[in-house]
Amino acid sequence: xxxxxxxxxxxxxxxxxxxxxxxxxxxxxxxxxxxxxxxxxxxxxxxxxxxxxxxxxxxxxxxxxxxxxxxxxxxxxxxxxxxxxxxxxxxxxxxxxxxxxxxxxxxxxxxxxxxxxxxxxxxxxxxxxxxxxxxxxxxxxxxxxxxxxxxxxxxxxxxxxxxxxxxxxxxxxxxxxxxxxxxxxxxxxxxxxxxxxxxxxxxxxxxxxxxxxxxxxxxxxxxxxxxxxxxxxxxxxxxxxxxxxxxxxxxxxxxxxxxxxxxxxxxxxxxxxxxxxxxxxxxxxxxxx
Amino acid sequence: xxxxxxxxxxxxxxxxxxxxxxxxxxxxxxxxxxxxxxxxxxxxxxxxxxxxxxxxxxxxxxxxxxxxxxxxxxxxxxxxxxxxxxxxxxxxxxxxxxxxxxxxxxxxxxxxxxxxxxxxxxxxxxxxxxxxxxxxxxxxxxxxxxxxxxxxxxxxxxxxxxxxxxxxxxxxxxxxxxxxxxxxxxxxxxxxxxxxxxxxxxxxxxxxxxxxxxxxxxxxxxxxxxxxxxxxxxxxxxxxxxxxxxxxxxxxxxxxxxxxxxxxxxxxxxxxxxxxxxxxxxxxxxxxx
Numbered sequence: 001x002x003x004x005x006x007x008x009x010x011x012x013x014x015x016x017x018x019x020x021x022x023x024x025x026x027x028x029x030x031x032x033x034x035x036x037x038x039x040x041x042x043x044x045x046x047x048x049x050x051x052x053x054x055x056x057x058x059x060x061x062x063x064x065x066x067x068x069x070x071x072x073x074x075x076x077x078x079x080x081x082x083x084x085x086x087x088x089x090x091x092x093x094x095x096x097x098x099x100x101x102x103x104x105x106x107x108x109x110x111x112x113x114x115x116x117x118x119x120x121x122x123x124x125x126x127x128x129x130x131x132x133x134x135x136x137x138x139x140x141x142x143x144x145x146x147x148x149x150x151x152x153x154x155x156x157x158x159x160x161x162x163x164x165x166x167x168x169x170x171x172x173x174x175x176x177x178x179x180x181x182x183x184x185x186x187x188x189x190x191x192x193x194x195x196x197x198x199x200x201x202x203x204x205x206x207x208x209x210x211x212x213x214x215x216x217x218x219x220x221x222x223x224x225x226x227x228x229x230x231x232x233x234x235x236x237x238x239x240x241x242x243x244x245x246x247x248x249x250x251x252x253x254x255x256x257x258x259x260x261x262x263x264x265x266x267x268x269x270x271x272x273x274x275x276x277x278x279x280x281x282x283x284x285x286x287x288x289x
Numbered sequence: 290x291x292x293x294x295x296x297x298x299x300x301x302x303x304x305x306x307x308x309x310x311x312x313x314x315x316x317x318x319x320x321x322x323x324x325x326x327x328x329x330x331x332x333x334x335x336x337x338x339x340x341x342x343x344x345x346x347x348x349x350x351x352x353x354x355x356x357x358x359x360x361x362x363x364x365x366x367x368x369x370x371x372x373x374x375x376x377x378x379x380x381x382x383x384x385x386x387x388x389x390x391x392x393x394x395x396x397x398x399x400x401x402x403x404x405x406x407x408x409x410x411x412x413x414x415x416x417x418x419x420x421x422x423x424x425x426x427x428x429x430x431x432x433x434x435x436x437x438x439x440x441x442x443x444x445x446x447x448x449x450x451x452x453x454x455x456x457x458x459x460x461x462x463x464x465x466x467x468x469x470x471x472x473x474x475x476x477x478x479x480x481x482x483x484x485x486x487x488x489x490x491x492x493x494x495x496x497x498x499x500x501x502x503x504x505x506x507x508x509x510x511x512x513x514x515x516x517x518x519x520x521x522x523x524x525x526x527x528x529x530x531x532x533x534x535x536x537x538x539x540x541x542x543x544x545x546x547x548x549x550x551x552x553x554x555x556x557x558x559x560x561x562x563x564x565x566x567x568x569x570x571x572x573x574x575x576x577x578x
Contacts, residue, residue: 074556124503124504124505125505125506143505144502144503144505146503182496182497183497183500183503184503186490186491186494186497186500187491187500187501187503187504187508188504188505188507188508190487191487191507191508191511191512192507193547193551194483194487194511194544195511195566196562196563196566196567197540197543197544197547197562197566198479198480198483198540199566199567199569199570200543200562200565200566200569201475201539201540201543202475202476203565203566203569204569205475207471208471208472208475210573211472211475211476212476212569212573212574213433213573214413214433214435214472214473214476215413215476215477215574216413216414216432216433216477217414218477218480218481218513218514218517219476219477219480219574220574221510221511221513221514222480222483222484222510222511222513222514223480223570223574224507224510224511225507225510225511226566226567226570227567227570227571227574228507228563228567229567230560230563230564230566230567231560233559233563234556234559234560234563237550237551237554237559238551238554238556238559241551241552241554244551245548245551245552248544248547248548248551249548250490251486251487251490251544252541252544252545252548254486254489254490255483255486255537255540255541255544256541258482258486258537259534259537259538259541261526262482262526262527262530262533262534262537263530263534265526265527265530267363267523267527270522270523270526270527271519271520271523273485273486273489274485274517274519274522274523275519276489276492277484277485277486277488277489277492277515277519278485278488278515278516278517278518278519280488280489280492280493280501281488281512281515281516282516284499284501284502285501285504285508285509285512285516
């Protein structure tokens, strides 16, 4: 299947990096963008992210062979509604949202069923920075992109989306959308919420005053993800709430056990816990520091 | 007060970096080291960290004008006991331990009282790496060193220790030892324990399998401190247990509120929390990324 025009709806860091990679690789004739902020779209053209743009959704998706949704999870439904009347019947729809069940639900609701040409996806790439200025064509190189096809998904559409991500250097895997949401709740959503919570707890705490002045590199690294976009994270928390709440509760249970060890000065259990964690991290994240 | 000989007891990253800085600055005639592992001490001499060393504590602290304790918190008491008979009466004692009340208690127990020439201290410098191989003379440049003098501490001894740290480029502040332990429990011990706990929770969790393969930069940064030395952290958890348990409970309370927000899909409260945290981090840690 030869694509002529791709439209990226929501041209931020992820959508913009996808667009820029496709454009630089010369994979299609036209990479178009849609958004509400015209100056952002103009900048995207200047930065080599887009060929064309429109703030009119009908114009932006017109004759498009593939529409990639890069909008926040909270905007998925309304964006889908607005583009629906203007899509080619053969269009392939995909997205980069951080939770997949909620996007699949939104698509099902808007279209009345899951269109076979809809392929839900999620690139696992750093997102502390945001905005099209931070977009780079190599953002996905050697990064995982998770696709979550359902029983309804056409093999051909899945292949097209997979090949695009592979062309950008990504390491593509497919998994069940529910499993995706659990895995991401545990490995991404949970740590982000933990980091936000720690910074908020310590921020001008009445007992301590400004303690940030006494922090060093460890705190800086631990809390880096607390500089992420609060709108995006609000949307993730709301759209993957069940899995996130579950993993927050699992984590609270771990902390309950930890508090007991600390209060009882249980050296052996503390050493065991810290050593197991260090071994696991050194083993699995070894080449990533 | 002119110092001729300084002895560093426990020549790892912190003790070694202190020794190397003192030696490179030519502040004393002899920088000596003590430890149990002779090959480590030999390496320290080769790396320009020490002038001399001994595995005999009597020899190592003999004629020393200042002894800097760089051993794990769990070894403080026994090391103090073993060196006590061999110390010059005028010796200045200091340390780099991560909790201060427990070190002060140990000194009081071993000496029967707090010697006026004892100055408890704690450099706030990154400690994921360990070992003398990682020691650098500039480790403390622009880093905080917290000294925690008590009513018994001699002004002169305090001044000497402060001047040494300043000579290494550190930004020295004094505070109450109890306040130090609270601040460090909140800003350092808490995040370290949170990171260890998260990695341990996710390590081969029966519901998810190996999820580390789906993590990216955010997880890597968040868990970097979980690669820290488990012995050191066991000792910190045991030696500052009261303050750490207290802050773990504060944090659990924050998580309880967060879980409610997530379960209720309370967008406004979630946005408020994430935004406040982001603002605080961007404000206070702004120049540290």
